[in-house]
Structures are given as C-alpha cells and as structure tokens.
Amino acid sequence: MAEYSFFSLLKNAFNGNEDWKPAWRKPEPKPSYDVIVIGGGGHGLSTAYYLAKEHGLTNVAVLEKGYLGSGNIGRNTTIVRSNYLLPDNIRFYEHSLKLWENLSHDLNYNVMFSQRGVLNLAHTPAQMDEHARRGNAMRHEGGDAVLLGREEVAKMVPGLDVSGSARFPVHGGLLQPRAGTARHDAVAWGYARGADRRGVDILENCEVTGFLREGERVVGVTTTRGEIRAKKVAVAVAGSTGRVMKLAGIENLPIESHVLQAFVSESLKPLIDQVVTFGGGHLYVSQSDKGGLVFGGDLDGYNTYAQRGNLPLVEEVMSELLAMFPMLARVRLLRSWGGVMDMSMDGSPIITTGPLPGMYLNCGWCYGGFKATPASGWCFAHTIARDAPHEFNAPFTLDRFHRGILIDEKGSGATPKWH
Amino acid sequence: MVEIVSALEPVYRRGAHGNRDGGSAITLWETQPGSIVQVTSWPGKEGAALAAINAAASLDVTADAGAGVFSDTRSAFGFAPGRWLMVDQAEGMGDTLRDRIDTQTGTVTDLSHGRTAIAIEGERAEWVLSKLFALDFSLAAFPVSVGKSTAHHEFFTLIQRTATDRFDLYVYRSFARSFWQLLCTSAEEVGYTVD
Amino acid sequence: MTAHRTQRGGRIDRSRIIRFTFDGTAMSGHSGDTLASALMANGISVVGRSFKYHRPRGIFAAGIDEPNALVTVIRGKLREPNVPATQIEIYDGLTVESQNRFPSLSFDVGAINGLAGNLFAAGFYYKTFMGPVVGPLKGTRFWMFCEQFIRRAAGLGRAGYEADTDRYEKMFAFCDVLVVGSGPAGLAAAQRAAAEGKRVILAEQDGTLGGALRWRSATIDGQPAAEWLDTTEAELRAAGNVTILPRTTVWGYYDDNQFAALERVTDHKSAPAIGEPRHRQWTIRAKDVVLATGAFERPIVFPGNDRPGILLAGAAARYAAQFGTLPGRRVAIFTNNDSAYEAAVALRDAGAEIAAIVDLRAGISPAARDLARQAGGELLLGHAVTNAGGTKRLREIDVQPFAGGTITDRGKRSIVVDCLAVSGGWSPAIHLASQAGAAPVWDEALQAFLPPAPSQRWTGAGAFAGKFSTADALGGEFEVDEAEIDYAPAPVFEIRPAKKSGKSFVDFQHDVTASDIRLANREGFQSVEHLKRYTTLGMATDQGKTSNVPGLAIMAAARGIPISQAGTTRFRPPFSAVSIGSLAADTHGHFKPERLTPMHDWHMQHGARMYSAGLWYRPMIYGAGGETIEQAYVREAAAVRESVGIVDVSTLGKIAVQGPDAGAFLDRVYTNMFSTLPVMKARYGLMLREEGIAFDDGTTWRLGEHEFLMTTTTANAGKVMQHLEYYLDCVWPDLRVHVTSVTDEWAGGAVAGPNARKVLEVCVDGTALDNDALPFMGIVRGEIAGAPVLICRLSFSGELAYEVYCGAGHGTHVWDALMAAGKPFAITPYGLEALGTLRIEKGHVTGAEIDGRTSPRDLYLDWMLSKKKPYIGSAMVDREGLVAEDRVRLVGIVSLDDRPLNGGAHIVERLEDEPRDSIGHITAVCYSPALGKYIGLALVKGGKTRHGQRAHISDPLRNRFGPVEIVSHHFFDPEGSRMHG
C-alpha cells in the first residue's frame, strides 16, 4: 500500500492518527556527500529528488538556512502555465507542465494541481494579435492554446467587466486550458518527502557560510552546522543568489534581487474559476481551494532582500484587480507578503554548470520559479549528474548575455524591473 | 490673437455642486493665463536666470528651493533644481524671457498651451487636495507663494500656494479633463462652486 | 426588553430603537450596539458555522479578534461577506445573513464532516485524492473532479457579482504624533502630545473612543473611568491640534514611519451623504507614533471549548458593562489569571448569576479574592474545566481538580451554566511593531510576546507594552483607584483529560484542534511556519488573534521545548482585513486617466471610432454610414493616395532638446548624425538600447542652433524622456542640454496626399510652400487662420505630406481651417487603421516590429548606423547573437489566396509537417488599396534571402492557413518619387 492513500488515511483515523511518520527525517550532516544542493526551496528539493530518481545519486544533501520551503516556494501565487512566446521558454515550461500533470502520482503526495486554465485578457486588437502570436507559437511547439472572443470570455468569467465602458474594454483572451494552479507548500513537502524516502539528507537550519576550495575547484561548504565536503556543489537559492555566490567570490552576476508582493483575500465561496490575467496592466488572480482570492502584479521595482514591499504597489495592484472585477471592491484583503525574486537581465533563467569548477548554478527565475519547479530540478539534476545541460536547459546559459543570445520574453532589455 | 481654447470646455459646469449641507467649502476655476513659461538655468547660472525672470516680470523670486512670488497678474516659482515656472495672464512672456536669457544662462520653454491652470480656493482646499497628493498642505509645511512639483498617479502637477486658502495647479493639458473631473468628484463631499 | 438585555447601564442609548434583520428575521437593538451585542440581546446563541466541521458557533469575542460570528452585510444588491458581527455598528435597515451553512444556520448538512474528524485531520488533503494512475481519471482528472466539491464546501461568505458602485477615497495626512488606539494609554498619550503643541492624530478602530475605559471599572482623578473618558475626549476635540479618527484601523506599518489606515466612513449609516466615500484609505506620515493597541485575550484549550455560550471573559465583561447585554444568565468563569475576576464582578453587577469561578491556580492574589467575594459563586481554585456540553447552547461544564498539570478524576463534577467566560491570559497586540521589522520577545512572567525593541520611531504604551492596569496604561501623572490584580497567568494553555472526550479547538474559525497540532509535530511540521501552513492555524480571517499563542504553546509542549524557542510568525499587513476598494481608492471605477488630443471633441463629433493607445484615445476610423472597419480604412487610405487626407498626430511624443550641446547629445542618442543637420531641417532618427536592440524612432527637427524638437512614438514617449534624462544626469552631466516634455504643447495634424500642398497653399500665410522654400524634410513657420504654425514636410504615408504643428489651444481652430481649405479636394480625415495601411504599403516599422527584441539589422535599418561616431548601442550592436544568421528579419508578405491575413499568424515553409516549424510571424496586416491585395509585414528567418519565395501562414488559433509570397517590405513606390514630387 502506498504510504499515502485514502486507505492509509482511514487506517490511521482509527488509530487516532498516532502512527504517521515524519514527512522527512531530520538527520545530522554527514562529513561528505556526492552532491550538495544549497537551497531547500522548491528547486533545490526537486533537484535532489530527480538526482535520486533519475540519476541514482542518493548520497545527496539539501542545505537550507531556515525551515524547508521558507522562500519563494511558499510565497508565490501558485500559477502553473507554459504560455510563453519564445520557443526556448515554451519547450522548457512545456516539459515542466508535463511533469506537473503526473506530479501527485510521482510523489505520492497530492500537490493539488488543478488544470483550471489560465486566461490572458486582451484589450485592443493589437493585443489580440500579440496573444495570437504567442498562442500560435505554443501550438507550433506542441502546446495547447485557444483564442477566445469577448463573448466567450464573458461567458467563462462571470463578474469580469466586459462592458464597452471599461477603461480598457475586453476584446478577448488567450486561454491555456492545461494551465492552472497548485498548492505551493505541498510541492515543497512532496519533493522533500520523495527525496528523503530515496535517501537524500535534508538539513534544515543549515546556513552556508563559505565555500571550501581546492585551487579553483569548489569541494564543499562551511555551514552553521559544520563543514561538509562534496564532489559537486549546486546552488539553487533564487533571491539569495547574490549573497551565496559572493561567498564563492563571484561579485557580479546578471541578477538583481527584487521584491514581489502577493495578496490573498478572505475566504469566499467559489467566485472565479480560472486564473485570469489583466492586459491593461499586470495582474493575475485565481481563487484557492480554501476560497481566498490569490493575486499579484508587478514588482515593487527596486533592489531589495527584505521580504516586504511598500504601499504604492499595493494600491496599483488593487486598482487593476478592480478594473477587471468591479465587484471585488467590497471583498477584503486578508494578507500580503513579499518574496525576493532573482531577476535576470532578459527575464529568463540560468541553469548551468559553473561558473567555477565543481559548482552548478540555477537562478534567474524572475516570476517563473514556481511553475518551473519540476523542470528546473529535472534539468538541473541532469546538468549536475552529466556535467552537461539537457537540451531543455541548453539555452539558459550564463554567457548568453555577453554573447547577445538573449531570451527576452518581454523585449524590455537589461532592466530587470520590467521583466 | 486667436483664443487659446480650454481643454475643459465640455466638462466645465459653472455653478454649485456636491453636498449643499454647508454650502460650498471651496471654489474651483480655470485661470487661463496667456503665458506659462519654463526657465531652466545651467548649473551655476541660477542667479542670472532669476535676475532675468525678475526683471522681465517685475517680480522678486529668490533662489531657495520652491521659492515663489505672485501678483494679481503674474506669478513665478521654482519647482526643480535651476528650474522655474513663470506665469502671466498676458500672452507673449515666452518671447520676453527668450530675449533676456541667452544660451550661456539657460533655456526658455514655452508651455502656454501645454499646461492647464486650475485654482482651488476655500476653507477645505487643503482637505480636498490631500485626497490626491502625498504632500503636507498645512501652512507651516507649504507656505504661501511656495511652489512644489508632485504627482497623483499619472497626473504630474505643479502647485503654488497663492493664499492661505488658495492653491494654483498646473497640469498637462491632455490629462486636464480627467484631472478636473477627479478634482470635482473629490470636492463633492464638501460642496463646491465652479466659477 | 429581552432576557439578555440588562435593566440599566452600558454606553447604549436605550431611548433609540434600531431595527435590523438577521437571516430574514426582524430584530431590534439600541444605538451604541454592535450587531454582536444586539444579537446577544435578542437571545441568538448560534451565529455562524465553522469552516471545516460546520460546528455551530456563538459569539466568542467583542472586537476584531472574533473568530466565529462572521456575517454577510447586504446593501441593495451588494454583499460584503465575512464581517465580524462585533465590528458592525447597527443602523436602521441593516440586513445581514449568516454564512457557511446549508440549508440553514440551525440545521447544516455540512456538520456531517464533524463525524469523521480524525479522517479530516491536518494534512489529509495531501495524502489522498491523487486518483488512479491509469484510466480515464489518471493525471489530474480525479483530483479536479473532487476539487469542485471541496471548493464548494470551503469558503466562508458569498460575494456577489454585482459591481460595487460605492465610492472609495484616499487621504494623505502628516503629523508629529500618531496615536494608535484610544484606550487609557492612547488617550493619555494624545493628551500629553497635544499639550506639547504637537500635531496629533488619534486613530481608534471602534466607533467610540475609550477602549477598556468603556467597560472596566476604575476611578481616575476621582472620576469614574467612563466620566473621565468623556471629559478627556471633549478636551481633545476642543484642542486645535488633534485629529480624532474613529472607525479607523491602522493596519499597516510601512517603511519610514508611513502608516496605512482604513476609515469606515459610512458603514454605520443607513445611507451616505452626497459625496461621502464608503471607506477612506489614510496614508499617515508620522514623525513619532505611540502604539497603544491593547491586547487580545486568549482562550484555554479544552474539549468542547467551542460551544456557543463559551466566550472570552473580557468580552463577556464588555458585553455586560458597555452594551448592557448578558452573554448568559448563569455564568461560570474559567481562568488562569486574575483579570477574569474583574469580568465576574462586571457580569454580576449587570445581573448575571456567577455559578463558579474555576481557576487553574491553587493560589490567587488578595485583590482577586476580594473580587471573587463580590462576584459571588463558588471559587474552585486548582480546578479545570475539562469538558463542555450542549450543541447549540452551552448546558453544562465538567470541572475537575487540577494540580501540577495533572487532572484527577476524583472530585469531578458537572455545573449547569449557560455561559462560560474564559481567560487564558493576554497577548499584547504587537502586530504593527512586528510589521515594522523586528521579532517580538517572549516574556516568561506574562506568558506573552512583548513588542521588540523599536526598529523605527515608535513607542509603546499600555497593554501593548504588557502594562495591563489602567494606572500603568495612563502613566504616572494620574490618581487611579482600581483593583490591584496580578496579570501574570499560570503557564497553562491546554487542558488534556486522560480520556479523550471531544475536540479541543485552538483556531476556532479554521477548526484546528490540539490533536492537529500534535499530528503536525509527529510528521515533522514543527517550525512555526510549517505548523501554520500544514494545519492552517492562524490563517483564517481573524489571522490567529486568539489562537497563535495557544497553538505555539501546544507545539512547544509537544516538542518538549520552551515557548521562547518555538519562535513566532512575523505579522504582515494588514493587521485586520481591509476592503480592496479602499486600496484602489479613486481609481475604482476610474482605472486610468483619459489622455485626449486637442482635436478630440472634433473627432467625436465626426463619427470617429476611438482606439485606446496607452492612455490616449485616437481615432481608429471615421465611420461613414455603416461601413465596416475595413471599408472605412480602405476608403480613407485610398483618399490619401488619390487626393488628400488629414490625421491627428498630436499623440506623438515631443521633447524640446535645448542647449549648446544639444547636437552633440543627439549624436550620442541616435545612431545617425544630428549635429550636422541644418537649422529648419528635420531628420529621421533611430535610437538603440545599450544592448544594440532597436528602442525607438522618429523625426527630430532643428529649430535653432541650440534648439531641437524631438518626436518619439506615442507608446515610448515617456520611456524616451526618461532615457534622455538618465543620460544627462547620470552619464554625461557635463553636457549643457535641457530636455522638456512638450507633447501637450503642440497639436499636430498630418496633411498627406498628392493635393496636400494645394490644401496648405489655400490656408497658410506668411511663407512659401514650393519645393525650394519647403523641400522634403524642410521646416517653415507661418500662420493658419491667424494662429502661428510650424510646418515640416515629412511623410509616413509615402505621399507628399506635411506635419502642421500649432499651439494645442489652437488645435481645433487650425484643424477646422485645414478642413475648410481641403474641401475642394475632398480632404478626408483618416484614423489609425488607414495610417497603418499606408505605412505597411511603404514598409515603415512601428512598435510591432521594434518589439524590444529586434536589432537595426533585423529591420534593415543598418544604413542608419553611423560609422563616424559612437552612439548608445554602438559598442554592442555587432555581438555574435545580434548578427546570427537565423535571426528573424523584416519582409513583406502577400496573401496568395486573396483572403485577409492575421497579425500574430506564424509563417511556415510547409503546411504538411507536423509539428510545423515556424520560421517567423506576421506583425501587421491590411488590405492594400494601392496594390489591391491583402498584404502584411513579417519577421522571418533569413529575411531578404527569402524574397520571391512561397511560404504558408499557419494560424491554428484562428484556423487560417494559406499560401503567401515573401516580398520586399517596400511594397509601394519604393523609390519614394511620390513624397519627393
């Protein structure tokens, strides 16, 4: 019997739930590992999981400075999609989406991936054409996309202001039916448990304080829980990339850390069934299974490592939400929080060997981190195990910026706050 | 001379509006100056530029940040480093200033058509403006004659206080109609008269 | 009037009857009542149902911390869900509904969930619903099938789809001292600051000031607390330097002492006055702030502790003393500290019978003993309440001896009561201090988190700072007479009888029980954040105001560590829920301003259909007598090619570039040369980003030796302005150049077509217009109908064309004159669609091609890259990635099946391949009246090398496939003879 199932729940219910095992062990660090993954967030944990599952590498440790999943994996708006414009991104995120579709089974953990569809609204004919270009690009890469007219959108999303008197009237939208939302924490916990059950050591409250070097080569780390050596050291720390890489002597990277705020309303009976994004600004909203409306918008737009934002952005986000759904003015905002985003210079990620021998780097996730979690770990594990990228992450190099081979989804150039 | 047509015309409704319980706590009107001119000096040439403004307009602006003066027909105030706005009810101030300010001193930019000038006067003027701008409108923080540049969302605005209970606002012409409507809406609560 | 209303007392106006309806039943209360106190007075015991088990719940608190009594307020068609009944001041006509129950509050089928409580323990969702691995329900299908039922069962209140038409507003305020909370600590702080002449704002979340002074008994300077409150309030109101904001919750502490506060302006009124907003969102900038936010009382966790009729002791006292309402007739007290003894006296004074005071402690202070005597009833020290019976109303409690954490069965007894007032100690409301950035500190004596050392400019006062007595709250200078009780509680948070006898709730609203917390511990979800996320403890609408500390204490006990080591969660804004409308403020219903050109009204009067381009409105077409869009633009474009047309170009960005170094500056900004441009000449320029990617284009006119007028695209006007300012300030501060946005200064009309010059000749005074006086790219000054104009001969359409600029205030005047002059030539106003058609025919690029990814070479604009000078982007434009063979480059395409093309369609070499390999996409399309064909521009791999080749459009989204020919993007008059002619 699988560890988690309806029957195991029933059995345990009769035992007063006394027999459940910890979802992951809390081991002491070993002196050395084959691979150390720095960062016990979604990407670090999925990397460890796929190292064990796909490459048979189980002598692996995941090092987390705080509690597991304390970073962006638990701070995002839970959207999963692959509706990108550029082929390199579409292929990568489409691979991710396919992993998502089987993730609950794979992990024996219900990550609640709900393929309720992501609808991008268009407000001008030109925007409809842009959406068509994107949707066609997806279809040419084997993905799913549907272009909807105004009437179809109105029918699908009650409460949406589709009137002609709206400041930016809705013309239609691009729907990716297979996209949706997942339960963010469950993804971290599911990967952690999956990796743990395959032998991976997950070391919480284990902050990396330095890198051990033999010449150029990275051969381990010093941590708040002692020195740990490893054949390979992989870094997957998202918003903390700058800080961790400085410990390795890398002073400059094509990354800026920015805060992205997210918001949730009080719990409501079902109101919005899809993920809907606004085209007259930047806003995305969906409703969690618990009933809270989960939404977010732009970055605050300045460098920060503080996981909190400021008011102007809050007000802009609320304005945009109400421009779409004027009935929500009476709904109440329950909580807001911030996550630190590792914004790259073209808006696309970096998954690569290097930049030092013995080191592997995964960063630059911008807004895309959550949905990328499975593919990021999958590709990073491949890159670590084989010392070469998989074709899905081959374009996401570190030197592409200097060479001018940019993957600039938004076309806004080396200004991270615009990606 | 061809008349400068107001950007507000179709939405400019003279008379009393809003909550009438306490009468009108403020009055709004478009001042329609003939000249709105920006003077910008090169660093170190602020004195010469000011001298030219003062001479041209018979005013006495000082070099302090935001310092301004006004008379019945003219006003001037600083709103940025080395930058002043000069307003005259008569047309032609742009040319007058251009004649007095040479390339070595600074530049003159005529904005007579590009800005819409709105006055707000009354006991609740501070209250109404506080709905829109993140500025402290109290007399201590915003003395009479002083100018400030600020913004409410997309509405970039220059404001000069021309009495304890009066402010003159300069907004971009293309935004003026939306701004006027917003201002009127914000004033409904206290009651207002459009003059 | 009812069994639960006291005979006298309370700060309610018994002479004023207020009528409201609850779940359709008409009820009444008094002015000064909250909905909670009014429902209590009406004998309503069940007010809501819990989230998961749908258990009947009653009123538990009296303030913002209420977890149970959430209702939906209905005004007309508008619904506001999840409002705590304790926060609603009743008004005539108030209509509320209870929530999360079906079919009714008293009978709810969802309560069946309670029977399978062990199955629905923490984390159960994660362990099931994965469904089969194969078959029709594989993948996510089974989960999504289950999810729809789970979603419907979850959620609390129901919001409506009706647009909220109420008004919301913003207000900026500045002060020397912001005082948050108007209890004794806040009032005293406000009084002191006011006396020092400071500008003071006093914010109180309730409708009336006074905090605990409204219900606790004390004498201040010889006056009863309530009288002192009235005197002090009157003094503060009379002072000129104090702004009092009732119904205002300070909910956010942001950087640099900026506070967000929500004022509920009209929620307590039957109808707002004219112009009055429903809510006002205050942004308060305070030099100093006094946090006097009080404290929240905690429950004690024991089996059955959620029965209706069980409530916090302080709340019970408040209902009795402030609202003249009794939560029960026969009341027991259950406490671990002295403060509940005051509550017992208050209840007794209001007419309740105190059946027993059950105290976990073996010994209590003399003051508490005195109070116990006054209250009457049995004093059971060293006892605990171990169970509570009664489903929809508390019937009885079980009491057992309790010592050293152990419960003994001997001496167990039941006491019949209809109300149990519980106090598990007090948690200071440190939320704002926590938002400001530092971690709170656990105080062992008070068994509470106290505020951290300030990281911004705030001071704390009163219960917020752990000073619970009225004297301590007021500060030294007052003479206070009050019971001298001990506020330190016994460190007991949970009563666990040996024999399990029912659920012990920690988070009432989310139905998180003590066993859920222990299960989380067993499964390793031990850190505070894991606990919270795994069990949903503290995630409900009350944000754990009553449950955080007990939950943490139970986890600490399970782990065998002290509470101080268990940590605490960081509080985030908002302190309590705020309406989304208040945050959008004046933008609700007015999302963005409308930017209008000087000729806007003319366009509207002449049948223009408008197109929103950013904030601007521009004519798309001028609809003449039921034409389709295509018919209209074809007619307009054809008129330009055949005779003459006129288009409003006022939206183009215009920037005055002035100063001795203006020419040199433009040489650096544009890829091509401008310093050599003669005065009264214009040139087309291209700007790149540093990376060598095309950024913007437009013509720049030299009006004087030191004066240029730059035009930008409409979309990029703001960005270009900022780009120029950045370089002048941050890179080349030595250049003497000023830039000023003059977009709004000028009205612009482009007159285009073979008869354009003839039109101008009719109306322009003061200048010649022939080829010599005004050659291509020449500029002249003149007058039209008395208004000064600037005319530049340049062409976007490929025709003989002139851009006529005049002061914006003269725009319509000049436009009218041009229309009149053009009448003999049937001058045709044209919109964006025709403009687009004319430019596509000419192969000019716009934002669809300059999309932030294309290089100048991709657009065949390399001829504009000067080799003689560096410019922004010159160092990087030749990088390998930007000169690669496989980049997409600009071409023209012609539909070979005579059917319209679609923007956003892709281009493929072969339709038969699956998947089809895209080689590019279409950026712009039109029907070309000049060519009589459907044409378009496209970005295609290989660009020019494909001219003459056939390809196919592939547009699966719109199911449009068909053959095209790839051609040069210069479709029409490639030599430019027409515009030069």
Next chain:
Amino acid sequence: MLIPCPYCGPRDLSEFTYQGDATRVRPDPGSTDQAAWNAYVYDRVNTAGDHSEFWQHSGGCRAHLRIVRSTLTHEVKSVAYARDSIHERSRA
C-alpha cells in the same frame, strides 16, 4: 518608503522611479572593450546591505538622485544629486 529629495524634501516612494545600480561605470563611448561593456550593461553587484543606486524623482523635480540605501531594511543612508556625484567620480 520615503526618499529625501535634496530639492523637494522627503517624498513618497510613489513619486520616484528606480534607475538601478549606480556603481556601474559606462566605458568611454568609443571604447571597444567588450568585457567592460558587458559588465556595464549586464552585471550587477546586487548588494545585500548598503546599495548605491539611482532614483529619478519622476513625479516631482525629475532630477536623478544617487542614493545609498540598505537593501535589507530599506533605510536611506545618503542622498545626492546624481550629476554632482558623477562630477565627483570623474574628478576622483
């Protein structure tokens, strides 16, 4: 967040536009040193701590400011007109 504009006084964040890392030095316009250009355009120090950065008072006097601000607490440590600080750097 408040930013103390040297001309306008402390103003709300909403009036400002972030213009990024101010430690980057643009190579001489004619420079062909690709590494220097790449560093200028793409590489960032991304400091966790006191960060030197440009802000434009775009909803006010429109001057660019060079600000040192903590990226951990958002506290502004110093502020100057960008043009003055560039002059100083070029003199240094």
